[in-house]
Amino acid sequence: MRIHVLGSAAGGGVPQWNCGCPNCRTARRSIQRSAVSARLHPSSLIPHPSLRRTQSSVAVSADGKRWVLLNASPDLCTQFASFPSLGPSGGKLRGSPLEAVVLTDGEMDHVTGLLSLREQKNLRLVCTKGVLNLLKHDFPILPALGRYFEIQHSSFPSRIAGLQILAEDVSGKAPPYAKRASRNGDVTGLRIKSVETGKTLVYLPGVSAITNRVRRLVDGCDCLLLDGTFWSNDEMTSLGLTKRTAHDMGHVPISGDGGSLAWLSGLNVKRRIYIHINNTNPVLRKGSRERKAVERAGVEIAHDGMDFRL
């Protein structure tokens, strides 16, 4: 199974359009610097030598030919442009090796990319009925998209292009746009197995607590891509950016008692990788105390373009 991280940041990306936190300021400067060193106009490239990150999305393939997209980020066009394997093959004028889009939830930073997939005849969309209804009624982009192409919805479990895909509810929160209270199936984790090799990826970009259900979903997998949104529970409140803690926003913090790092440290999974990292998170900075703590535990920090095989 081949895994390609198209985007590794939480909503907004790094730099976020209106954010002046140290990470975003550094990312903006590095974009300008790299442009100069590449002798291109500053605006002519979007590098992320270290900090720059687009919003989280992952491409997975069992055979290296047919691909499944896990969440469709607002940065989809930039992400596809950076990964030629997702382009049309064999000299075709139009075409795509994309077999399906699988959604973990209905957050805008996980579904907006669907709007950039208009130039086709049909799209296979896999998500829970709850998420489908959010995108039909509360943030009704699917009825509008249905005037461009046919949407073939299926729920979990699903078998696509040599991959078996299961979903598990992780007791998260419905998106802020939802008109109703959160329900079972609003936020899921995915367990994706290669039918041929049995290798298994677990994708959990948003998880509010390390429950027994989460532990069971992860048990025995070969790679875990886990919610690394915030380092600490008060990361956003201490900056005065919001009154909502990490927990309030449906994200288990990395550090602290009950944080995800304590669990990951003792977990028998070959590759443990944080993804969906917020621009304020100090683990983005190489050499920071927080980054070192993650690395000491044998845990990796995802970056855009990270590409590996299981």
Place this chain on the structure above:
Amino acid sequence: MRIHVLGSAAGGGVPQWNCGCPNCRTARRSIQRSAVSARLHPSSLIPHPSLRRTQSSVAVSADGKRWVLLNASPDLCTQFASFPSLGPSGGKLRGSPLEAVVLTDGEMDHVTGLLSLREQKNLRLVCTKGVLNLLKHDFPILPALGRYFEIQHSSFPSRIAGLQILAEDVSGKAPPYAKRASRNGDVTGLRIKSVETGKTLVYLPGVSAITNRVRRLVDGCDCLLLDGTFWSNDEMTSLGLTKRTAHDMGHVPISGDGGSLAWLSGLNVKRRIYIHINNTNPVLRKGSRERKAVERAGVEIAHDGMDFRL
């Protein structure tokens, strides 16, 4: 007045996710090559040494400090990251010099970027009542966005940050998602004047014919950014990509009798620039016969990052 072209392509950009036309193939290869020469991971930058282009959007400022965005493209995050002047200033943790977003129409490639402006308290949105209603009812993103921030709508004429902004209907087509027939005000051209200097920009990214109304809108301006979507009326039909001609899609072609280039050639406007250029358009290729014809007429081809003052 300072003008910064954030994106210069029509819907889909260059390369478009599923397009294998010569321009898109070349753009994909150049992205990989530039990454290697900059010693960065291929996916770590998105350059466009010549062909790469994001979807059309322009930033305008009367004073170099406060900015107005003309259309909000799906590539907004990438575009803001590439232009530090749109970042927060003065060491603020959050902030933006963005005073308003002005829409010419309701096409998805002109409005999707609104979804990436969530992390704020309020947004000033300027568009016709027709476009406002499309975004309330037919592609209802505004009701969902209203749960993140307050949207303050106003129609034309509008005066913002030292700019006087007028709109003129250009008899275009309602977006494909519209449930109703096209109406007056669905597609407009903008005339933007610096209150202080009187310098004037006309922005016409989608125009179906060079009517007398269009001529009057453009008359006496200092710079015209004009619909350069297609070179020829049969550009897409001859490739077998659609049965709709340029005219059918609401775009006057560049070439031919009644094409825009014949008009531009004799037009007394200092800077005449094609923008909103489709990935199939041969004018994107430097040295092409079509590009040379445009250049001979003294007309420019916009590129991402193009930045100038009037």
